[in-house]
Amino acid sequence: MRVVSGIQPTGNLHLGNYLGAIRNWVRMQDEMEEANRAQAAAGGSAEKNQCLFFLADLHAISMPHVPADLSAGTLEMTAALVACGIDPARSILFNQAQVPAHAELQWLLGGTARMGWLNRMTQWKDKAGKNREGQSVALFTYPVLQAADVLLYQATHVPVGEDQKQHLELARDIAQKFNNDFCAEDAPVFTLPDPIIPPEAARIMSLRDGSAKMSKSDPSEASRINLADDADAIMQKIRKARTDPEPLPSEKAGLEGRAEAANLVGIYAAMAGVTVEEVLGQFGGQGFGAFKPALGELLVETLDPIATRFRELRADREALDAILARGAARAREMAGPTLDATYRALGLVRG
């Protein structure tokens, strides 16, 4: 197994990132260790299962940005990931900008990706809106870089939230077309990666609007729980979260058409590691006056220790630099063979 995933280092890590992706990263990192132990005990393959997690700083320049904020954000997000449980001794943690193979492979895949495929990307359509002509070229080709990110390492599994599913399907299409066009049938260059999407937290919605996803780019701070929020801020944001006047239903079907209620119940279920039905079994018939404080406390219980670790880690700039430098050196090494094979398959002469 080769697990690869990334996050843009813009803004704060929020509950959507945590439940949709990062918590799965940590789980898979732990599973990977067990798999390696079992493999070694059975005298199996010497090739280790490995997780690679990265800060997608190259992706972040596809939108207008402040350079100093991007460098600071990259270090902050590194601290946040370690605080959540990503262990740089067990997983390879790095930022794209220190591994030029990402940008190189993106260019090499640019001959394979089709304009029509990119034109169909919903993220492109959402972000560009009516002003396509005014967008950066990077915003349009963004999914090709994302394909390069995972194909470069022969990723088998890519843990992401639901909003990244289409980009992963594109990565598979690019890999498949490249293998068909340039490789012998028994010697494909690229592995087709599978997205891993947590069913219970595929799409965490804004606390202010149940039809919009929780996002770093929402101008309203009240729309999201940041992992660095203190207990008071979390309790207050949950108290003010938009809801309806009805009590919670006892059955899941009763959440239909109640997007805000469904979101809060979903968050509770994901945080507590139980099903939505179980949450409704406990809170069905009760109003939000009872449910919200319980949800707030559950969030504080899990997030408070993360926020404390985050504050300690982010103060140590040298340690963060060292984590990224070490991760990048390992990533560069792992990227080499696939990058070489891609150049060769395309007939590019490199001396």
Ligand code: TYM
């Ligand atoms: P990004 O930085 O927007 O988000 C990081 C991860 O968090 C998930 N996520 C959510 N999950 C559930 N509910 C939400 N409200 C929510 N908001 C965000 C995202 O699905 C993602 O898994 N393009 C990517 C970064 C990237 C990447 C990659 C990911 C670059 N290269 C290669 C995987 C593989 C992005 O902007 O994610």
